[in-house]
Amino acid sequence: MTEVNQEFVGGVNLDPGYKERFLEIQNSLNGVLGGYSNYIYLVFDPTGTEEDAKPLFDRLEEVQYKSGVLWTIEELNKYLSCLSSSDPGGRRTSTTNPYSICLESLAKIYAYRNEPGPPTVTNYAKLALHYAHEYFHHYQRVHALDRGLDYQTDRSNPETTVQAPTWWIEGAAVAFQNAWYKENWHSLSLLKDLTLEQALSQSIATVADSRVYKENRRNIMGYGDSEKCTPDWYISSLDETYDTYTGCSATFMATAYLGYITSYKTVWIDIPQDYYDLGFWGSLEKHAGMSKQEFYDSYNEFLRTGGPDDEPPDGWEPPENYISEHADFLKIVPESD
16 A cells, blocks of 8 residues: 555564455445545554564654663553654654554454454454544544644644544444444455355444433433443533543544434544534534533533433434545545645
C-alpha cells in the first residue's frame, strides 16, 4: 500500500499470512473510507527474540514513537496501543508529519477475543471488525488535522482541539465497523468458508442493536440491576473524556441516537467534514440543530420515554447497504475547501 503510505511492519518470524490478511482487509477499508496516509500497523510475536522484532524497533525509532525508549520485547509489551500517535516533524510546526501507530502483539490477533490456540476463520472475522474499528479512528484523527481530535490530545490546552467526545469517537467507530463488515465480509477471501449466518453472528461490540437498546433503557427506567446505568444516570460532560467516563454503556448509544435524529451519514461524514473549522460541538449544532446541552437533554429524555421493552425506532441502526447507498466517504469535502 505504498501508494497511500500505509505500512504493515511485522516481526521477521511471523507467518506471511498475517500480512496478507491485513492487507486484504485494509484494501477493502481503503475502498470504503479512503486511503489515508501515515497509518502504521505493527505486530510482533511476544515469544520471539529481540532480533525477530528488530523491524519494529527500527520503524518506531524512525517515527520517534516514545522517544528515548530503548526498544525490547518487554518495552513493546509495555506500550501496546491502538491507536497511538507520533509526530517526528514536530506537532503544530511547519514540518509536522503525524502518524497513527497501531502496535499489537500476536497474542491478541492469534485468537482474537477467543481462547488461545490456532487461528480460526471466526477469529479472523472478529479481527476484520477490529481492523475496521481502529482504521476508522485514524480517519477521525486525520480530519482533525493539526488541532487534535479529543480532550486528551493536549491536556493542558484542550480548548485548542476539536474536542470530539469519547462517546462519539468510540460509538461512531463501532457503528461503522459493523456496517462495513455486513456489507463487505463476503469479499474477503479469508472468510470464504463462513455461511451467511456464521458471518453475521460475529461481533466485537455494538451500540445500535435491539439487545443493547433494551438493556440500557430498562436499567435507566429502574427495571435492571446495573450499578452504573441507573435511574439517576444522565449523560453529561463527564462522558466526554476517557478519564471521567461514568461507566454507563448508554453513553456510547448516544451515537445511535444522533444517527436516529439525523442520519448515519451525519454521524460518520458530515460532522468530521466540518469539525476542523467548527469544532465537534459546532459541527453537531450545524448538522443536528442542537447545542451540546440541548442534545444531552434530548437524549436523556428519550432514554426515559416509552416502555422498557420497546424495540428501537426505525433508523436506530444503519439499514442494509447503508454505506454503499447513502454514506459515500470518498466524496467528503471540508467546508474550508
